[in-house]
Amino acid sequence: MIVKLFGLIDLCAAVLLLAGMFEAPIAFKIYIFFGGLLFIKSLFLLTGDVLSSVDLLSSIVIFLSIFFAPWVFLVWACSLLLMAKGAASFF
16 A cells, blocks of 8 residues: 555656646645655665665756756656656556
């Protein structure tokens, strides 16, 4: 059950990244919320989970996208990796 919840967080964060790239009006608090969730999820990296580095990179990109426009390739790569992780957690 918790794995599906983490997958849902990944999918929502991926949609947030893509929506921010297409300049959808998104509240500041939503960026902070999902960036913080992904950062906390990335702490599983300390236990040896290598794919948590995707969460760490994505949280950094989300926090940077509040103030700057990150590279399009970086946003697409992070969102596609998050979508893949999120979809895989449902199976």
